[in-house]
Amino acid sequence: MPVEFVKKYIDLMSQYKFNNFHWHLTEDQGWRIEIKKYPKPDEIGSKRPETMKEKNFTPYIGDGVPHEGFYTRSRSRMWSLTQKRDTLTVIPEIELPGHSSAALAAYPEFGCSADHKYKVQTTWGIFKEVYWPTKKRFSFLRTF
Numbered sequence: 001m002p003v004e005f006v007k008k009y010i011d012l013m014s015q016y017k018f019n020n021f022h023w024h025l026t027e028d029q030g031w032r033i034e035i036k037k038y039p040k041p042d043e044i045g046s047k048r049p050e051t052m053k054e055k056n057f058t059p060y061i062g063d064g065v066p067h068e069g070f071y072t073r074s075r076s077r078m079w080s081l082t083q084k085r086d087t088l089t090v091i092p093e094i095e096l097p098g099h100s101s102a103a104l105a106a107y108p109e110f111g112c113s114a115d116h117k118y119k120v121q122t123t124w125g126i127f128k129e130v131y132w133p134t135k136k137r138f139s140f141l142r143t144f
Helices: 003-015 040-045 073-082 101-106 135-142
Strands: 020-024 089-093
Touching: 003 020, 040 101
Parallel strands: 020 089
Antiparallel strands: none
């Protein structure tokens, strides 16, 4: 979502005294947060060629509209720190080991299958591709 939309959404949540904003920043369909040490998710994982139209799995029907974008680290941190702390907590979420298709498209070596063609997903659902648990992968995941 555009920056202005998120700001408005958080302000409305605060106004209505919601307690938490659970902010999904990584999904199979896109990587949405900047990690300076690892730029590939911004370059590769934050883009998908289209989105599935409605629930057209069989046959697949895409909308043909490219979707891309991510939030800079400073913008994300600013929202987390400056929101009305007395009424709303911003909870950024980096999902793992699943919901990793976008990150694995950027760093396929972090996945379980050496010969799998990872991609940013255009559909919704469950995907078998997850991070392979090694020291190198955990180093990547700890940078958040």
